[in-house]
Amino acid sequence: MPEFLTLLAPDDARNLMFESINLHHVISQTVEAVSAAGRVTAVGVYAPHPLPAFPRSTVDGFAVVARDTFGTSESMPGYLNIVGEVPMGAAPSFSVQTGQCALIHTGGMLPAGTDAIVMLEYTQVVRPGEVEIQRAVANGENILRLGEDVTENQLVIPKGVRIRAAEIGGLMALGITSVQVIRRVRVALISSGDEVIEPHIFPQPGQVRDINSYTLAALISKAGGEPIFYGIVHDSFEELKDISMRALNETDIVIITAGSSASIRDLTAGVIATLGKPGVLVHGINTKPGKPTILGVCDGKAVIGLPGNPVSALVNGYLFVVPLIEKLLGIIDRIPKPSVKATLTVNLPSQTGREDWQPVKLIAKESRWLAEPVFGKSNLIFTLASADGLIKIHADANGISAGEVVDVYLMD
């Protein structure tokens, strides 16, 4: 039986993990709205008052009783008495009766009695205190009504929304200067391998510097998590178990990037099995790169074993760690991941039954983009750094032909 029939597809593996995790570990915190970009609302936000809080003009002109303008035109103008000018930033001290009007600027508050604005360009002051009206306006024309944007107590930002510039603006408009968000998801990063050393150390022959803790940390920060470094442990069951247990108690997600040898992968799986129930859920995933990935859940928290190869670790970080962080943050996953359409430059064969993720470089050619696969062993970090994004080759395909248009998901 081909191996891919015994391994779960990435989507199925991820869903299996999601079913076992406990979202009750997730807690919220209050942050200043001004620095809340990228955070996710923990509760719905309601408007404490309507917006606009008063009827406003959207143009420069004269505030009028609309009825007074009916039937006027350039050839048959009407005339109104100017009773005042609306100050910016204050309520007008006067009201307007039929036959009267007031000069008003964009954003100014409508005087009591008025219900529309005639734009300045359709008026002419004929003598001090009197203006000629050359166009009719309908009730409500050129104004924002009280509550036209939001009404009092309206739900303005639902729970589970990632806050963007527009949401921050909305909060400010309502005077909401702090907001309750989900605390950043804490992700423990454990690197294992007798050959692995900290990046600041100069390697002896046979030693390599830790890469995966740092590529994953960047990915985690961007996704809304807080990476917490637990350092490098030796290929020792007891040592890996002790530090993993501590990490599990102190964080929301534990990631072990293990060496790539079979014995080390088995060691990682063995440790995950001892940390809590149900333990290892998926050992091996039907994807390339990333077949050796291990997904586990221990007492409600996800514990993931990623391959030691930098390319596999990072690609599987996109496939499993980012969606997990988004799940814990409670993001309403309504929006598709943006991508770039590009034309594949070469035939890209793949094994039917297995989902492949291929790094590609984007090349501008006339008015379109070409996607050129970046080939290289998955140990080569700079090979990955030369790629702009990933393309997915579906499990039911045996490849993609040169000339086909593909979706390139940018890596960042």
Place this chain on the structure above:
Amino acid sequence: MPEFLTLLAPDDARNLMFESINLHHVISQTVEAVSAAGRVTAVGVYAPHPLPAFPRSTVDGFAVVARDTFGTSESMPGYLNIVGEVPMGAAPSFSVQTGQCALIHTGGMLPAGTDAIVMLEYTQVVRPGEVEIQRAVANGENILRLGEDVTENQLVIPKGVRIRAAEIGGLMALGITSVQVIRRVRVALISSGDEVIEPHIFPQPGQVRDINSYTLAALISKAGGEPIFYGIVHDSFEELKDISMRALNETDIVIITAGSSASIRDLTAGVIATLGKPGVLVHGINTKPGKPTILGVCDGKAVIGLPGNPVSALVNGYLFVVPLIEKLLGIIDRIPKPSVKATLTVNLPSQTGREDWQPVKLIAKESRWLAEPVFGKSNLIFTLASADGLIKIHADANGISAGEVVDVYLMD
């Protein structure tokens, strides 16, 4: 003559501004590589040593002299003497001669004399110290050669690259723990208007809270800038001039979000004209929203006047402020902006000759996405918050028909 013939298109307006700015104001700084994600390299980064720094195995198996395996197969195996096991994280203390081999794990350093690895699954230890080889390997098979990823002194990250997870991993692999990047671009935010108050204050009738400083700050931070708040100034030429001059001296870009009335826009343009040469370059742009946008350059630094309406200010922030920050950061602008393909739900008319940017909401429908325009006056911040992205209607089009597939650029 229709007005759009006298106004510059957004691309032309932006280019005119770019031609006058002085990039010598931009300076660099050194930051830790671990927290350099999103920053832009100020100089090219070169490899201090080759990577891998020693020949490594990519599999679990036996390190051999490839020649010794030629002609072997499952039915006609060869036999080699095992001289040792390569330790992880250290150079092997032995060398291998023809007729010999050594047990090696993934990532282990090749013993002197070997040039290929036979995978464990094609071997069988027949007696202590002797292994049966069931498959031939070519010279170089299953190994990473010294310098296969990068060679010594190779340019590994060019100047002007926005650092991603993969670049951080590459820096770590080379032991480069700090990196020279362009300092965040400092962007002054000045809000003007007698009616505008700070968000924490409860508005009196006629007053509105400052929104634009905060939406733009979020946009600026995300693009790689550092927003610096200069507060709210009254509609006074002298006051606006004084604070703008101070901001111009202290920052790299000055943004004034002015009230929307014609007199206030003229005031902003008047102030920009006094700050330095050449002053106002563009007064009015052929786009919707954003016609009143003012672009100026004063003694080499950009000074931008954005409309006071929150939707116009934010959309024009995407069109002019973000590209300006990227220009000052010196980003090699090779990569297209990612987007989402969606089907427009309704006919969207537009004025020929003017470039429109329409906020839309994305709606999942079966296996595709629908783009539903969000209509609303450009003063309504929550109308914008309900949109997921923007679509562009080209100046030469008179609209987009329902059913057409459009590119939606997500707002964030």
